[in-house]
Amino acid sequence: MATILDGLKVSKEIKNEIRIEVDKIVADRRRPPHLAAILVGNNGASQAYVRNKITDCKEVGFKSSLFTFSSTVSEAELLEKIEELNKSKDIDGFIVQLPLPKQIDQEKIIMAIDPRKDVDGFHPENFGKMALEMATFLPATPFGILALLERYQIDTKGKHCVIIGRSRIVGKPMSILMGRKDFPGNSTVTLTHSYTAHIEEFTKNADIVITALGDPNFLKGEMIKNGAVVIDVGITRVEDTSEKGYKLVGDVDFESCSEVASAITPVPGGVGPMTRAMLMKNTLLAYKTSVYND
Numbered sequence: 001m002a003t004i005l006d007g008l009k010v011s012k013e014i015k016n017e018i019r020i021e022v023d024k025i026v027a028d029r030r031r032p033p034h035l036a037a038i039l040v041g042n043n044g045a046s047q048a049y050v051r052n053k054i055t056d057c058k059e060v061g062f063k064s065s066l067f068t069f070s071s072t073v074s075e076a077e078l079l080e081k082i083e084e085l086n087k088s089k090d091i092d093g094f095i096v097q098l099p100l101p102k103q104i105d106q107e108k109i110i111m112a113i114d115p116r117k118d119v120d121g122f123h124p125e126n127f128g129k130m131a132l133e134m135a136t137f138l139p140a141t142p143f144g145i146l147a148l149l150e151r152y153q154i155d156t157k158g159k160h161c162v163i164i165g166r167s168r169i170v171g172k173p174m175s176i177l178m179g180r181k182d183f184p185g186n187s188t189v190t191l192t193h194s195y196t197a198h199i200e201e202f203t204k205n206a207d208i209v210i211t212a213l214g215d216p217n218f219l220k221g222e223m224i225k226n227g228a229v230v231i232d233v234g235i236t237r238v239e240d241t242s243e244k245g246y247k248l249v250g251d252v253d254f255e256s257c258s259e260v261a262s263a264i265t266p267v268p269g270g271v272g273p274m275t276r277a278m279l280m281k282n283t284l285l286a287y288k289t290s291v292y293n294d
């Protein structure tokens with residue numbers, strides 16, 4: 001039976017470490033870090049994500065602000081708010097919760113965020129720095145996966161890492177980070193996507209498989225090799241008869257994969273909470289940079 005990579009437990013440890021730092025900052029009579037969020041429309045998942053981020057801020061002692069807009073908001077209005085947050089001396093970092101409605105050009109919005117406040121790490125300047133292995137904000141989900149691999153001391157050097165999905169926020173940055181000259185990293189990386197033929201030929205040869213495609217239970221036990229490390233990023237809401245009306249399902253068929261893998265992340269309680277903790281870590285980093293630069 002595989003070791004469970006307990007993201008919930010590790011994320012609590014990381015948030016505790018952040019809380020200790022924030023308590024020291026406040027004891028020194030300095031203001032706490034401040035994260036702001038822009039939420040557009042009433043997408044249930046987006047609302048839940050933002051609510052969680054606000055809860056995390058409370059837990060670690062950050063101040064938080066939420067700016068909500070209706071789904072009919074204009075691009076100009078959003079850009080105006082971003083400009084205001086860019087200039088605010090009181091706000092260290094902010095996020096624009098994605099996806100955005102069709103009338104808004106997502107690229108334009110991301111480009112408008114001051115890279116020094118881009119705690120999601122989505123701005124091309126930060127993505128470029130990451131790719132060049134320069135210090136910057138790493139996108140929260142890949143950053144969380146690195147932290148989990150590090151805390152469990154998973155050997156990544158010289159290993160074959162197969163990533164399924166090439167999104168800008170997970171798969172693509174993850175492929176760069178696993179191939180960097182560092183720990184975790186130094187892996188030989190294969191980045192797969194929907195046009196990859198015979199994907200199981202890649203996954204069967206992988207020491208580490210990272211799934212980020214959004215297809216419930218896609219990866220089966222027979223698609224991985226004995227002793228593989230399996231990291232499941234996928235979160236899909238699948239309808240059920242519970243009070244909520246849905247449950248969260250990963251891309252990995254946990255039952256069959258956990259019989260074969262040496263280590264595996266659960267859903268929920270794996271990568272999700274790690275992502276949340278790393279946003280807090282990035283905000284603390286933004287705070288330290290901005291306050292000490294003043």
Ligand code: NAP
Nearest residue numbers: 141165166167170193194212213214233234235271272275
């Ligand atoms: P996305 O933008 O939805 O893209 C999905 C990627 O998977 C695309 O690159 C697509 O290929 C690829 N793909 C789709 N079907 C495939 C198949 N059958 N075989 C191989 N590749 C396939 O991805 P995302 O935003 O990264 O989200 C992926 C999943 O992770 C979702 O369930 C999302 O909810 C979850 N997620 C979780 C967290 C977390 O904190 N745990 C954070 C972010 C996302 P093409 O490029 O060819 O279309």
